[in-house]
Structures are given as structure tokens and as C-alpha cells.
Amino acid sequence: MSNTVNDYEELAQRLRDAELLASCASVLSWDEQTHLPTGGAEHRSNQLGLIAGLAHDRKTDARIGDLLASLESSRDLGDPDGDVAVNVREARRTFDRATKLPKKLVEELSKTTSLAQQAWVDAKKNADFPSFQPWLEKIIGLKREEAAAIGTTTGVPYDALLDDYEPGMTAAQVNAVFEPLRKELVALVSAIQQSGKVAPLEIVERHYPQVPQRVFAEAAARQIGFDFDRGRLDESPHPFCSGFGPGDCRLTTRFNDHHFNSAFFGVLHEAGHGIYEQGLPTAAYGLGIGQACSLGIHESQSRMWENFVGRSRSFWTYFYPTAQQAFPTALGGVASDDFYAAVNDVRPSFIRVEADEVTYNLHIMLRFELEQKLLDGTLLPADVPAAWDAAFERDFGMRPAKASQGCLQDIHWSGGLVGYFPTYALGNMYAAQFFETARAELGDLDAMFAKGQFKPLKSWLNEKIHVHGKRYTAARLVEVVTGKPLTSAPLVQHLQTKFSALYGI
Ligand code: ZN
Secondary structure (H helix, E strand, O other): OHHHHHHHHHHHHHHHHHHHHHHHHHHHHHHHHHOOOHHHHHHHHHHHHHHHHHHHHHHOOHHHHHHHHHHHHOOOOOOOOOHHHHHHHHHHHHHHHHHHOOHHHHHHHHHHHHHHHHHHHHHHHOOOHHHHHHHHHHHHHHHHHHHHHHOOOOOOHHHHHHHHHOOOOOHHHHHHHHHHHHHHHHHHHHHHHHOOOOOOHHHHHOOOOHHHHHHHHHHHHHHHOOOOOOEEEEEOOOOOEEEEEOOEEEEEEOOOOOOHHHHHHHHHHHHHHHHHHHHOOHHHOOOHHHOOOOHHHHHHHHHHHHHHHOOOHHHHHHHHHHHHHHOHHHHOOOOHHHHHHHHOOOOOOOOHHHOOOOOHHHHHHHHHHHHHHHHHOOOOHHHHHHHHHHHHHHHHOOOOOOHHHOOOOOOOHHHOOOOOOHHHHHHHHHHHHHHHHHHHHHOOHHHHHHOOOOHHHHHHHHHHOHHHOOOOOHHHHHHHHHOOOOOOHHHHHHHHHHHHHHHOO
């Protein structure tokens, strides 16, 4: 037993140190995206490269392999869902993934994606897919090598990549929940369009000065439970949330003077990620129990606060008078029902990041469909624009006029993030299923929101989801919290109820 205790303590210490080092890189990257002068870019990339190498060396140190082997052969790890067993299991997972990849492949991927992202920026700007095609070919080739090096029990290469973002989930499982969702969404979008009702979008496109936007968004983030003594909000061109570690979680947003939704719902979204990060057990920093369950579960937290709470009628019952005070010129004469309709506008559009709550998931499923085909070789990179446009017309009834509105709009593939997209729609489904259970267990959430009471929901999420870190896979967490496996039914139910009322269908 004492050997096991010593081995475990040493392992935990090594993992914490590796995470501390990696978190220094997060601070530098946050600074790069918020404050760095352009002249400092090269020096910063050298700093980040050095730290990434040092952190990788620590995470793949052979001593970690020895400690894991010794711990796994002992019988003292206790309950398989207990902290010690989970931390050892997760350390093994990370160690295996890191050590299975040949260093040459890691370097090649890092170099290629860095150049490919620059090529993508230009290709997108000029709507010029052929200039990006060789990069996509190279990246897909490297990602196939990565999948082969990692290996899967299913024999499906895509699963090896998906597992990095959504541990334990397979493409077949994702398809099983996506397919019924797609049918319902296509029907709902079509019913909304046929309703003849059009949301008064112009209301959210009036002039919204930046200072009150910031004050109002921060107040809302604070009210839903983001702790500004352990975090802060800054500006960056691409909004994100970065949890540096215990007591320090950074949110960013961007302000658009003529679009209310961009910063406000962006801040609620990132604050949802931040509340999750702030709810992770600090004593387990660097260990499995101290880390977020999966990207999909992370996204479920941001989407819940952004959409299920922030775009609800009851949320605006509470916040609308404050919004009118903050923006008297834009909103002084606007009825709260019209404002509520405007922030819930649904209409097919080309750009994923600007999509509404209903059509968003269709954007994701299209990407998921194409990237699976790219990886198994049934779709060649050269044929991506045509395949994209055809799939888009099938799902949205319209065709992008240029590649920048189609297959070139997202940064993910150029950055080597293949297998990442489905986590966004999974996040919406997890959120819906968690929210349904929260409603059943906590009572009338809408009555609470209408009075500005968000603490019951926040504490419920802390207790049911955040404190567990990686104790369960996402699929098991859903079962443990909601008593049922993941299905698309709660999301479909949520969207149908909400938008039937809004569009009178
Ligand atoms: Zn997010």
C-alpha cells in the first residue's frame, strides 16, 4: 500500500507540474490574442514553442509510464469511479495518446497547420479554394497518419480523432443521435419559413455604444454566477475562454456597435464556459478529476447559459428594463416582446458562427458528414467545394455564391482540428437534456429567472457536473445526471416548444 501511495503522490506531483507549465503557455497565448503588439509575434511564437516542447517532454517522461505500470498492477486503487482510480485512468489515457504519436509526426503537424492557417486566411479572403487545396490534402494525410498511430477498437480512423475531443464517443454513436435531429430540424426550419412571420431583426442592429454594452454584459455574466474575483473579461478578435488554473479564468469578447447579439450573447456563452472552469475541483488541478469532461460537455455549459437561459423569455423579463436604461436610444420605445423576437430570429444563413439556435446544428452535421468522408477517402479534398454546396442546398435550400461563404469559412481544418465539429451539436443536445432534468428537479426555473435568480441552476450544475471533472465519460455523465442515455428528443422538444410559440406554428 505505501508503495502505491508514494507512486500515486509522485505521479500527481509530476502531472501538476506539467499542467503548471502548460498553463504558462495559456497566459502567453491569451496575451497574444488580446494585447500583443504585432512586432512581438515572432518572439511570442518562440516562447510558446519552447514551452510546448518542455510540457510535452514532461508529459511523455518514461518515469510517468513506470509509475502508471506500477499503480495499475497494484490492487489498491479502490472504486473505479473514485478519485484515485479516475486520475490514474486519465493519466494513462493522456500518456498513451502523447507517446503513441511519433515526434516527427507531431512536428510535421505543428509546422503544416501553422502555415496552412496563414494560407487559409488568404484563401478565405480571396474566396480561392484551389490555393488552399494542397494544404487540406496534406493535413488530411497527416490526420490519417495520426489516427493510425493512435488506433481504435472500432477500426474507424475518424474515431481515433474524435476521441481526443469527446473521449469514448464514436462516429457511429454521433450519427445515431444526429440523424433523427436532422429530420426534425429541417421540418422545423421549413415550418418557420412558411409561417410568414419575420422577426424584427433591425432592433438588434441599431446603434449600441460600446461602454454600456460592456457594463451590461459584465453585469449579466456576474448575475448568472461568473466570479470576477477569479476571472476577467477582455477583448479579442475571436472570443474564447481560457482557464489558466485555480482562481484565474479569462473570458474575451468583441464589440460591434451595430449588433447587440455579438458581444452580449458571446459573453454569456464564454461565461458559461468560465463557470464550468471555476467549478472544477481546485485540489485536483492537473489531474483527471480537475479537468473538464469533454469538449461537448464544455459546450453544453456555454450553450445552456447563452441559449436556454439567455435567450429565454423569463431572462428578459428580468433584464429588459436594465437593457432599456443602458441603451435608451436603441430600445427606449421597443416592447420587450419585440426585442425577445429579435434575439431569437431564425433564418437559414451561410455562416455557422452567425447561425441561430435552430439552424446551427444543421451547419455542424454538414461538416461532420464531410470530414468523415474526407478521412475515409470517399471524398477527395479537390471535391470539397462541390460536395459542400450540394449538401448545403439539400439542408438549407440555397447555395453559397463563393467558397468564403461555404467550405472556407471555418478555421478548424486548417488548424488540423478534424473530429472537433460534432462536439458543438453534441453540446446543444447535452445542454437540452441537462436543462430538462434541472427543470424537473429544481421546479419553475422560469419563475426564478424572471426574478434574477440564477444561483439554483448554477449550483445544480456545479454539483451535478462540474465537481466530477473527468470522473465519467460524457455518455455516462448524461446517464448519471439525467437517468437516460443521450437522445435528440429534449433538444427537439425545446426548439419546437419555443419556436412554435414565437412563430405561431
Ligand atoms: Zn463554446
